[in-house]
Amino acid sequence: MSETTHDSAVAVSAPSPDDGLSPAELARKHGLSVSGARAGLGEYIRQMWGRRHFILAFSQAKLTAQYSQAKLGQLWQVATPLLNAAVFYFIFGLLLKSNRGLEKDVYIPFLVTGVFVFAFTQNSAMAGVRAISGNLGLVRALHFPRASLPISFSLQQLQQLLFSMIVLVVxxxxxGHFPALAWVLIIPVLALQFVFNTGLALIMARLGAKTPDLAQLLPFILRTWMYASGVMYPLEATLKHAGASGWMSDLMLANPAAVYMDLMRYALIDEYNSLPPHVWALALGWAALFGVGGFVYFWKAEEQYGRG
Structure with a gap:
């Protein structure tokens, strides 16, 4: 009896090969990983590509549902920016005479183009800031690359802009501005602006996930940006009229919203040929900086979204 008890005690006290290992070392030894851990950047991009059909379908569903409760439905996609353009024309075109020498047949297309193009960036930023905080149920219930959400919202805004472009062409x-070879430039301009907007939406999504109150502050920031970007008036002519020069003038002309509006107006309006120097380089640079930088910035906090 005592011999059996002694053998059992020896067996129980026999050292384990895992003795002395830390939890992290034990996990690595047995092939375990942290639940929800961030994938490497290359693997994350591959996961995003695998979800491309979800991203497109989600953006289309959001676009359809956006005005589902309104009687005019999808017509509000173009009615809203048109009404904004009408208000801006009344205030800045008729009352304040901010057209700076542009005739009516040039100023109205100039204004409507600016409103539509800036709304593309504005709405992408606003959708991005709520992309995570406004979809916590989806984020917590399913495992997928969280960047799918802000990218999908930016794609939704691109589709909305394309509807608006039909009205803009009319x-x-x-x-009296008829199709010309320069209209082909619409494609690269929209592509560069979409990449910029997507990066901006990704940055706003990470910031908004951490600080939801940013969604309340952002409209005031975007409104200031709009007034400083020449949506309602020719920016370069206005700066010269105000006597602005030097780095401040260069900074305002080089801001991305002004750059993409200038390029779109240059492509669509025959009489508009006032482009700041190196404008294509600026457009490409802003797209690369925000597109790549915004994606990496968002990816670095991937495991934090939906927690807390």
């Missing part, structure tokens, strides 16, 4: 034709 306005251009109505004021």
């Amino acid at each position: 306005i251009l034709l109505g004021f």
Whole structure:
């Protein structure tokens, strides 16, 4: 009896090969990983590519649902920016005479183009800031690359802009601006702006996930940006009229919203040929900086989204 008890005690006290290992070392030894851990950047991009159909379908569903409760439905996609343009024309075109020498048949297409193009960036930023904080149920319930959400919202805004472009073309034709070879430039301009907007939405999504109150502050920031970007008036001519020069003038002309509006107006309006120097380089640079930088910035906090 005592011999059996002694053998059992020896067996129980026999050293384990895992003795002395830390939890992290034990996990690595047995092939375990942290639940929800961030994938490497290359693997994360591959996961994103695998979810491309979800990203497209989600953006289309959001676009359809956006005005589902309104009687006019999807017509509000173009009615809203048109009403904004009408208000801006009344205030800045008729009352304040901010057209700086542009005739009516040039100023109205100039204004509508600016409103549509800036709304693309503005709405992408606003959708991005709520991309995570406004979809916590989805984020917590399913495992997928969280960057899918802000990218999907930016894609939704691109689709909305394309609907608006149909109305813009009608306005251009109505004021005597007919299709020309320069209209081909619309494609690279929209592509560069989409990359910039997507990066901006990714940055806003990470900031908004950590500080939801940013969604309340952002409209005031975007409104200031709009007034400083020449949506309602020719920016370069206005700066010269105000006597602005040097680095401040260069900074305002080089801001991304002004750059993409200038390029779109240059492509669509025959009489508009006032482009700041190196504008294409600026457009490409802003797209690369925000597109790549925004994606990496968002990815670095991947495991934090939906927690807390």
